[in-house]
Amino acid sequence: MISSAEAWDVVGLASNTACAAACTIGAIWLARSPSSWRRQRIAGIVALLTTALWAGVLAALGAESVGTAAAESIRNLSWLALLHALFAGGVDRESAQRVRFVIASLVFAELLQCTLL
Numbered sequence: 001m002i003s004s005a006e007a008w009d010v011v012g013l014a015s016n017t018a019c020a021a022a023c024t025i026g027a028i029w030l031a032r033s034p035s036s037w038r039r040q041r042i043a044g045i046v047a048l049l050t051t052a053l054w055a056g057v058l059a060a061l062g063a064e065s066v067g068t069a070a071a072e073s074i075r076n077l078s079w080l081a082l083l084h085a086l087f088a089g090g091v092d093r094e095s096a097q098r099v100r101f102v103i104a105s106l107v108f109a110e111l112l113q114c115t116l117l
Contacts, residue, residue: 016059023052040089043082050078073114080106 002010027048030041054071061067080103088099 013059016055020052020055020059023048023055027052040082040085043078043085047075047078047082050075070114073110076110077107080110 027045030045030048035041050071054068054075057065057071058068084099084103088096088103
């Protein structure tokens with residue numbers, strides 16, 4: 001008989017594996033779409049692939065691993081790069097500076113977290 005903790009471990013493994021597969025499929029779909037190759041599209045593909053990498057590492061090594069924490073930091077930084085590409089490009093100069101300041105603050109906080117690993 002499977003205990004409750006073991007059952008949740010199986011559910012976590014399955015969901016992490018499904019996340020990795022879904023993000024990989026999404027990145028492939030985005031890469032194959034006929035739209036132009038702008039920096040937003042490239043940042044989106046990178047963010048999806050780093051999320052797939054993080055989910056795979058999480059499934060393989062578990063949540064307490066240093067490798068998982070490093071992959072999570074890389075994933076977070078790639079999503080911040082996507083947010084910057086989406087919101088800082090098509091706005092006026094003052095709004096772009098505000099967005100850059102917020103993104104830079106979040107990147108700084110994420111890099112501080114990386115040093116604490």
